Amino acid sequence: MRLDDSDRRLLRQLIATPEASTAELAARAGLTEPTCWRRLERLRAAGILRGQRAVINWRALGYQVEVSLRITLDKTDPHAFDEFIARARQVPEVLEIQTFLGRVDVRLNLIARDMAHYQQVYRDRVLTLPHISDLEALMHLSDVKSEANLPL
Amino acid sequence: MIDLDATDRALLRAISEDATQSAGSLGRKLGLSQPATWRRMKRLREGGAIARHRVDLDLAALGFDVTVFLGVSLAAKGRVSLADFERAVSAIPEVQTVQHVLGLYDYRLRVVARDLSDFERILRRRILTLPGVGAVDANVLLSEERLPGPL
Numbered sequence: 001m002r003l004d005d006s007d008r009r010l011l012r013q014l015i016a017t018p019e020a021s022t023a024e025l026a027a028r029a030g031l032t033e034p035t036c037w038r039r040l041e042r043l044r045a046a047g048i049l050r051g052q053r054a055v056i057n058w059r060a061l062g063y064q065v066e067v068s069l070r071i072t073l074d075k076t077d078p079h080a081f082d083e084f085i086a087r088a089r090q091v092p093e094v095l096e097i098q099t100f101l102g103r104v105d106v107r108l109n110l111i112a113r114d115m116a117h118y119q120q121v122y123r124d125r126v127l128t129l130p131h132i133s134d135l136e137a138l139m140h141l142s143d144v145k146s147e148a149n150l151p152l
Numbered sequence: 153m154i155d156l157d158a159t160d161r162a163l164l165r166a167i168s169e170d171a172t173q174s175a176g177s178l179g180r181k182l183g184l185s186q187p188a189t190w191r192r193m194k195r196l197r198e199g200g201a202i203a204r205h206r207v208d209l210d211l212a213a214l215g216f217d218v219t220v221f222l223g224v225s226l227a228a229k230g231r232v233s234l235a236d237f238e239r240a241v242s243a244i245p246e247v248q249t250v251q252h253v254l255g256l257y258d259y260r261l262r263v264v265a266r267d268l269s270d271f272e273r274i275l276r277r278r279i280l281t282l283p284g285v286g287a288v289d290a291n292v293l294l295s296e297e298r299l300p301g302p303l
Contacts, residue, residue: 003214011209018171018205050208054167056301057203062153063302068253068260085297092302100221102291107221111301136256138223144238144250148206150214150264151245 001046006031008152010039011049015149018052058095063111065118066140070104073131080131081105091125154199159184161303163192164201168300171205211264218265219293222279223257225286232284240282246274257289 003011010029013020020028026036043049058066073080081099088097088108096109110126112118126135156164162182166173179189196202211219224241226232234252241250241261249262261279265271279288 001213011214015207015209018207046213048210048213050210052171053169053206053208054164054171055203055206056164056168056303057200058301060154060200061156068251089297089299094299095301096299097297098221099294099296100291101294103289104291107291138253138255138257138260141252141254144252144259145242145247146249147204148248148262149245150209150211150216150248152214 001042001048003152006035007039007043010036011043011150011152014040014049016147058111062113064114065112067110067112067118068138068140069108069110069126070136070138071106071108071132072103072134073105074133075105077131083130084132087129091121091129093121093125154196154201156201160192160196160201163189163196165300165303167193167202168303215266216264217267218271219296220263220265220271221291221293222261222263222275223289223291224259224261224279224282225256225288226258226284227286228284236283237285241279244274244278246278 006029010025010031013025013028017024017028022037022040023033026033029036031039040049071084073084084106085097085099088094088106091110093110093112094108095111096107098107099105100107108126110118110121112121159182163178166178166181175190175193176186178184178193179186182189184192226234226237237259238250238252241247241259246263246265247261248264251260252258253260263271263274263279265274275288275290279285
């Protein structure tokens with residue numbers, strides 16, 4: 001599907017204010033409401049617009065610690081990635097699993113209620129994951145930019 | 153801090169999959185009346201349990217084939233203002249997220265690009281010219297999976 005300027009305007013507005021009604025979006029993107037609705041439908045049908053998800057505010061739910069664990073795997077075992085990821089998925093505190101091409105193989109984004117809880121999850125659930133050869137942690141201090149905009 | 157029961161957790165789990173569902177359809181899935189669902193959603197919203205909504209887009213279909221995570225260390229700590237760096241890096245359109253972190257790096261950036269040569273252009277012209285930027289480490293994203301978390 002080829003996007004025109006109106007599609008791009010509409011997507012920019014949608015990314016900025018996902019909760020807006022179709023009427024509000026139409027006004028901001030300079031479209032009529034029926035046109036806006038049709039274009040959204042077209043973006044959905046083309047698989048570009050997959051949906052809308054609520055982002056949970058874990059701090060408000062009592063999770064004060066967020067850590068990015070950057071992991072290098074022992075790749076002499078051809079199943080290292082699959083087995084590591086399958087086990088990491090079972091850790092409830094893991095929010096994201098990303099794989100990379102670079103110095104780091106896998107990254108886990110992990111939350112915990114406090115440092116004591118983090119220590120417990122780290123020792124009992126993370127260090128016991130298979131095929132880890134090296135691991136480093138980045139403690140998350142704050143989100144400077146998080147709206148995930150796109151240069152459309 | 154907001155206390156959650158099992159129904160609240162199920163509601164949060166459902167809207168983190170699809171945030172466009174009405175109170176009526178959420179209620180039907182969880183065996184709640186529409187007013188009860190609405191009241192619970194209102195309490196969750198007002199208690200700050202929902203940070204925001206995120207639009208889920210197929211980046212490859214939009215022509216963004218490359219996502220790179222950059223670890224950035226500031227070169228002259230103490231001399232360069234963190235606020236100056238943060239303002240400049242946040243203004244780069246290709247930089248989707250900026251996290252201030254403690255560890256091997258000072259900042260973690262998520263950058264989207266059309267392809268690797270587009271990424272090289274962003275890195276050279278926009279990232280490496282930022283005030284106070286020191287060492288930069290890059291990892292190209294291959295796959296990404298989001299999980300519901302402890303709900």
